[in-house]
Amino acid sequence: MSLHPDPYRAIDRQPDPSRYVKSLEARGETRSQTRLREHFLRFARVKPGWRVLEVGSGTGVICRDLGRIVGPRGAVVGVDPSRVFVEAARRLARTHGVGDRVRFVVGDGERLRFREGAFDAALAVTVLLHVPRALAVLREMIRVTRPGGIVGVQDQDFGTLALDHPDRALTRRILDGVAMKIYADPWSGRTLFGTLRRLGLRRVRLSTDVYQDTRLEPWTKSMLERRAEHAVALGLVGERQARRWLETLEAQARAGSFVLTLNFYGVVGVKPG
Ligand SMILES: C[S@@+](CC[C@H](N)C(=O)[O-])C[C@H]1O[C@@H](n2cnc3c(N)ncnc32)[C@H](O)[C@@H]1O
Structure with a gap:
């Protein structure tokens, strides 16, 4: 069976799943991403001693942060359908010294194996668009959160991806063309505020943040390389065109004129009752 073009739908079936372990960890270490994550977790007002669930926990970047916030009296559970990610996340949590309070299980966010109200907060970061x-x-996240607890989501919105490149038509064909074809909802970010309100959460708040890169950081570079690869595979551009597009971006970075920005929408609400 052919693979869906969004690798995050089935990490374990990719030819080299470890590539995505490296990519998520590289993203986690990127300065502007660390800032986005810290802002979102402060905005979510997670407290020491809480039990927190992260759906779509990947390699555990957010869970490790959460482990430090909830402290030794709290507990964090990460759920992800990828066995490769769950195993990497367990290993990395131990290496980062939070293995005692952060646990990972293989599972699907659509069918969480936890009882109603089991958590003080349930979060999903850069998951729903996939x-x-x-x-x-x-x-499901609302069901497993206790009344008065927090449900929080943060998604990037690929309709807001801005990249300075002299060939604007080609840039649009690659960036918009690929995002529209691979993501379940490339514009998920902007929809979250309305969705959480419609689902009956109270005191829903929105905080919009911007990922900004002026240096062509390793994570940005690998993301753009994957976009170019996808654009070729999907027949949107030719191989030479894609290669030249990337070379121009690298030349811009060397000349100190690289700019990429992407909006991240963080939305947090309280479960009524
Ligand atoms: C871009 S990664 C984000 C990982 C992590 N939240 C972070 O920010 O580092 C998206 C994650 O969603 C997971 N995912 C995909 N479909 C899912 C589903 N139905 N339920 C839960 N997680 C899912 C993927 O396996 C992947 O780990």
């Missing part, structure tokens, strides 16, 4: 039935995941 998921065809995002509403089912959100409903």
Whole structure:
């Protein structure tokens, strides 16, 4: 069976899943991403001693931060459908000294194996845009959160990806063309505020943040390389065109004129009752 073009739908079936372990960890270490994550977790107001669930925990970047916030009296559970990610996340949590309070399980966000109200907070970070039935995941997150607890989501919105490149038409064909074809909802970020309100959460708040890169950081570079690869595979551009597009970006970075920005929408609400 042919693979869906979004690798995050089936990491374990990719030819080299370890590539995505490296990519998520590289993103986690990127300065502007660290700032985005810290802002979102402060905005979510997670407290020491809480039990927190992260759906779509990947290699555990957010869970490790959460482990430090909830402290030794709290507990964090990460759920992810990828066995490769769950194993990497367990190993990395131990290496980072939070293995005692952060645990990872293989599972699907649409069918969480936890009882109603089991958590003080349930979060999903850069997950929903990959998921065809995002509403089912959100409903599950609400179910497993206690009344008065927090449900929080943060997604980037690829309709806001701005990249300075002299060939604007080609840039649009690659960036918009690929995002529209691979993501369940490339514009998920901007929809989250309305969605959480419609699902009945109270005191829903939105905080919009911007990922900004002026240096062509390793994570940005690998993301743009994957976009170019996808654009060729999807027949949107030719191989030479894609290669030249990337070379121009690298030349811009060497000349100190590289600019890429991307909006991240963080939305947090309180479960009523
Ligand atoms: C871009 S990664 C984000 C990982 C992590 N939250 C972070 O920010 O580092 C998206 C994650 O969503 C997971 N995912 C995809 N479909 C899912 C589903 N139905 N339920 C839960 N997680 C899912 C993927 O396996 C992947 O780990």
